[in-house]
Amino acid sequence: MIDNKYDIILDAASQVFACEGxxxxxxxxxxxxxxxxxGTIYLYFKNKEAILEEIFLRSWSRIESKLLEMKKIKNMTPLQKIAEITGEIIELIYSNVSVAKILLYEYSFWNSNKKEKLSKTVENSQKLIEELITDGIKANIFRKDMNPKDATMFIIGGVWFWIASKSDDLLSYSKEELTDTLFNYIIYGLK
Amino acid sequence: MIDNKYDIILDAASQVFACEGxxxxxxxxxxxxxxxxxGTIYLYFKNKEAILEEIFLRSWSRIESKLLEMKKIKNMTPLQKIAEITGEIIELIYSNVSVAKILLYEYSFWNSNKKEKLSKTVENSQKLIEELITDGIKANIFRKDMNPKDATMFIIGGVWFWIASKSDDLLSYSKEELTDTLFNYIIYGLK
DNA sequence: ATGAACAATGAACCATAATTCATTAACGTG
DNA sequence: CACGTTAATGAATTATGGTTCATTGTTCAT
Structure with a gap:
């Protein structure tokens, strides 16, 4: 059980944002x-936006650090790395389902200008995924006729939507199952 | 040039919704x-929501009717059909780029309950895509270890996000190029 | 040219909900 | 326990912006 108010507020906000927007x-x-x-909320956060911002930042930071970890590791194929990262995303979802729906929902209106720190984190994550895909192409594992940035966006959207569509049912599957399913969509598309 | 006020409002609203949410x-x-x-806007629309609703409905209806058309045609592989539908989506985007961002953004909070007519249309489209995928699996063209509903969500998310990420640059590519790129992500994933 | 019918206007109204702050409760320490 | 200090409260304030409607402009048949 969470016991400090800051985190209690974040958790409550996640739930409400997820279900109302x-x-x-x-x-x-x-x-x-x-x-x-x-009124108490304003002792911990400047305003409503700041709450969402912190939720964003925490989640993306987690993904970012997994990506960085993978980048450092040398003896792993891009495929294995993507599997690892997919796993981390599923972990994140598992630890707080409601975050999933919010995470990318407000995305397109937030990553533009706005908060320095947040958009840096998101941008970094995108770059890291792009690099990973580029590596895969160079290693002849992925299709050559592919723009890594495009692929990144397609994947992020796909993952998010898939998660959002399952949202509440998500916990009724095992982590392994979910990771596997997601991994396959990313890698194989329909065939 | 659009000349009736109803459409002028829809067009203006698309732009504003796309850039502000x-x-x-x-x-x-x-x-x-x-x-x-x-005040004039209220002579043509009940309220602000009704404008968004109409934008949604028009776009999804277009996709829905393409899907229905494809369903009727017998001498076409699921692959060809998907190519056709992808083309239609690109056409839609080309005719109004800003719509793409809106459809993506508001989607998950709209397709749930809300307006009867709209959610029916969206639901129908989803079902039709699912059927198409099921056909592809039966015909041994697509992977067998795939849940059609999951795949549908993954694809819808991927498509919209990809489109939204390009948004303004979209028109600098040819329709053929875009259709081709998109088709490949849907079908092949990363490999 | 006139005025009845219809369309358009935008300032004023009003509902909503974020934020503030005067007040009250809780806590810790000598 | 008393008292200063800090935390929490929620009713009152305020900002915002959707919506209304009395007024004004436009159209067009006679």
Missing amino acids: FHKAKISKIAEIAGIGA | FHKAKISKIAEIAGIGA
């Missing part, structure tokens, strides 16, 4: 779920 | 771009 989510509802007064 | 988009801004007074 950021804009329709009410601070009062977040406070209610967190079991505190609405 | 639905909730942050101001009616006053839409009116300004449409070159009319804010």
